Amino acid sequence: xxxxxxxxxxxxxxxxxxxxxxxxxxxxxxxxxxxxxxxxxxxxxxxxxxxxxxxxxxxxxxxxxxxxxxxxxxxxxxxxxxxxxxxxxxxxxxxxxxxxxxxxxxxxxxxxxxxxxxxxxxxxxxxxxxxxxxxxxxxxxxxxxxxxxxxxxxxxxxxxxxxxxxxxxxxxxxxxxxxxxxxxxxxxxxxxxxxxxxxxxxxxxxxxxxxxxxxxxxxxxxxxxxxxxxxxxxxxxxxxxxxxxxxxxxxxxxxxxxxxxxxxxxxxxxxxxxxxxxxxxxxxxxxxxxxxxxxxxxxxxxxxxxxxxxxxxxxxxxxxxxxxxxxxxxxxxxxxxxxxxxxxxxxxxxxxxxxxxxxxxxxxxx
Ligand code: DNO
Numbered sequence: 001x002x003x004x005x006x007x008x009x010x011x012x013x014x015x016x017x018x019x020x021x022x023x024x025x026x027x028x029x030x031x032x033x034x035x036x037x038x039x040x041x042x043x044x045x046x047x048x049x050x051x052x053x054x055x056x057x058x059x060x061x062x063x064x065x066x067x068x069x070x071x072x073x074x075x076x077x078x079x080x081x082x083x084x085x086x087x088x089x090x091x092x093x094x095x096x097x098x099x100x101x102x103x104x105x106x107x108x109x110x111x112x113x114x115x116x117x118x119x120x121x122x123x124x125x126x127x128x129x130x131x132x133x134x135x136x137x138x139x140x141x142x143x144x145x146x147x148x149x150x151x152x153x154x155x156x157x158x159x160x161x162x163x164x165x166x167x168x169x170x171x172x173x174x175x176x177x178x179x180x181x182x183x184x185x186x187x188x189x190x191x192x193x194x195x196x197x198x199x200x201x202x203x204x205x206x207x208x209x210x211x212x213x214x215x216x217x218x219x220x221x222x223x224x225x226x227x228x229x230x231x232x233x234x235x236x237x238x239x240x241x242x243x244x245x246x247x248x249x250x251x252x253x254x255x256x257x258x259x260x261x262x263x264x265x266x267x268x269x270x271x272x273x274x275x276x277x278x279x280x281x282x283x284x285x286x287x288x289x290x291x292x293x294x295x296x297x298x299x300x301x302x303x304x305x306x307x308x309x310x311x312x313x314x315x316x317x318x319x320x321x322x323x324x325x326x327x328x329x330x331x332x333x334x335x336x337x338x339x340x341x342x343x344x345x346x347x348x349x350x351x352x353x354x355x356x357x358x359x360x361x362x363x364x365x366x
Pocket of ligand 1: 065066103104105111112206317329
């Protein structure tokens with residue numbers, strides 16, 4: 001496996017490349033041009049700038065997270081074709097600088113969604129939290145109204161400056177079903193995957209976070225069956241999945257070890273993190289350590305190891321610890337601890353493999 005670390009770019013991240021360099025094992029900077037709007041073609045000079053910055057520290061920029069998909073593509077509007085063309089041009093440019101994987105998502109309106117970005121754990125650290133009843137009880141249009149009248153009611157993702165756009169999007173998604181979303185994804189993949197293949201870039205769809213419908217919006221990258229269906233929409237190694245244990249793990253019905261086993265060859269990029277899920281459906285992000293949450297992190301790593309995984313991997317959201325001020329979920333310290341944990345598991349798996357094969361050797365010799 002090849003270890004990566006997500007970085008939001010110069011001036012846009014509290015963590016520096018110099019600091020990342022001091023975390024053992026990191027080879028790849030997982031990056032994006034975060035100031036580009038979904039649907040825009042990325043400019044080559046900006047791409048090259050990131051490449052140069054990363055290379056100064058000996059990192060490669062093999063993984064992009066994300067080239068975002070324009071809502072018109074998810075909605076299947078006639079205007080989608082121009083955005084798909086832009087996407088193709090971006091793929092071609094990224095190939096020129098050596099990118100190997102593009103992570104993207106197909107979530108309507110919202111990317112990941114939480115109700116609290118700084119929920120306190122017992123030890124005083126804070127982390128991203130999702131309160132299910134709060135989200136279930138929201139009528140999105142009412143919330144738009146409420147925030148417009150009093151910005152104090154805002155939630156992450158519902159910032160007052162997004163409100164106008166949000167109400168338009170909710171309107172546009174009225175009547176859009178999961179089947180429509182599958183069809184629109186199929187259309188997108190049939191256009192994009194051949195271009196990705198020609199350019200030797202693996203497309204890797206990110207699961208929906210949380211992996212169930214919110215605010216009545218359809219969501220499809222939610223479970224093993226749906227991921228199987230998505231991988232079949234275009235049967236190609238260039239149509240893959242970013243298997244994110246944290247996103248999928250917040251539905252306890254998802255068996256992550258089984259998913260790694262089934263999809264291993266179609267996972268060019270793995271996100272490994274832990275999340276603690278409560279009986280009422282709430283969940284909070286925890287340290288990466290198995291015992292702190294509900295995800296079988298060690299089992300997942302063992303499944304990757306067993307499958308001979310050679311793809312990219314990164315720790316994912318961390319808690320905010322040691323008084324760090326950072327982007328929610330994207331501090332230095334807890335993600336660095338996460339990396340050491342993942343590397344530790346991997347080394348011990350390697351060790352047992354080496355022992356088993358040398359035992360076998362001895363058995364053969366005698
Ligand atoms: C959150 C991330 C997601 C992810 C996108 C991929 O921290 O896991 O925002 O990058 O969904 O397109």
